[in-house]
Amino acid sequence: MLYQVFEKKKFSCWDAGFSNKLYRDFLWVAKVFMQAFILRISPSNVDKVPEALASDQIIIGWSKTLGLLDASLSWKKFRERIHVEHYAEEKTMHRAGAAAGHMWRFVHDMQDNDLVVVPYGSKFYVAKISGEAVYLPEKAGEDTSYRRPVIWLNDKKPIPRGYAKAALISRMKVYGTSASAIDLVGDIQEALARAASGKKPSFKSELQSALVSQTVAHxxxxxxxxxxxxxxxxxxxxxxxxxxxxxxxxxxxxxxxxxxxxxxxxxxxxxxxxxxxxxxxxxxxxxxxxxxxxxxxxxxxxxxxxxxxxxxxxxxxxxxxxxxxxxxxxxxxxxxxxxxxxxxxxxxxxxx
Known part of the structure; x- marks a missing residue:
């Protein structure tokens, strides 16, 4: 969650660990034109990751609030609708504001080809957004009406947490529903490449794992x-x-x-x-x-x-x-x- 504080510092040195200039340039272009997000798929605290994988969608809650796909809706009205439907008993707008932030990110900020990281226990999935948000009325009872179509990467296979760098692991621990990860596009792509290669982890990654174990023990x-x-x-x-x-x-x-x-x-x-x-x-x-x-x-x-x-x-x-x-x-x-x-x-x- 400290990415808000460190984002400027990371923006200038995010690719420092790569020695191949062409690869660095590719990741730089990807970072500029691609966003990334962390999304927990557990509306109403129910695990919906298996359903998301089966339906090729990402899913978010707050289904009681209708009309959030209206592009003309201002942020204030957007938040008010969520407050009325879900947090009317609250004296402040804190919880409604937090919920509206997640929903706004899901409906408006996410764009085609952006990456979405879905934490799942000790592993995580990565998807690429492939369409606009939709509302399925028949799913309201399960609180899963708001969805977006995606292409699940890595053949829908989960990636071990150990394949990720510390910053990505930290971001995946977000305690709300979602978070921006635009500063971690390169880290996400690196984890994907490592998982997709099907090869034994590199000497460097094995060495780091060993160092982590030794450091924890010490x-x-x-x-x-x-x-x-x-x-x-x-x-x-x-x-x-x-x-x-x-x-x-x-x-x-x-x-x-x-x-x-x-x-x-x-x-x-x-x-x-x-x-x-x-x-x-x-x-x-x-x-x-x-x-x-x-x-x-x-x-x-x-x-x-x-x-x-x-x-x-x-x-x-x-x-x-x-x-x-x-x-x-x-x-x-x-x-x-x-x-x-x-x-x-x-x-x-x-x-x-």
Missing amino acids: LRSGYMDSFGFEELIKELLIKMGAKDAQVIARRLDKGADVLATFRIADTFQYTLAVQAKHWDESAPVTSKVVDQLIEGIEASNANLGMVITSGIVHQGAIAAASSYLEATGVPIELVDGEQFAKMLIEQGIGRV
């Missing part, structure tokens, strides 16, 4: 205490473009262990609040940790939140982060040990 080995873990997070954030990052003294801790600021075009400033949880085999990150971070976000007036652990994340934490996003519009990203290790490696931390 993080959990007990050689680093919680103070060192916080300093490591600080170093990572600075590598990722933070203009400033500070570890908060324990006596001043109000729920955020690390605070970092990012600037876009030297004009817009964002504050990121981080809750750090070092490895505890018996205690995965739960909703309680998210609640602590929320206190830190609100105490520091942060724009974004992140929980980073060298361990694992419980489903309850994901639900808590999703609820906070819907209620306030403030995203919280949950980074587990494997993703954290990938981030460290890709940013060159520990390299001699």
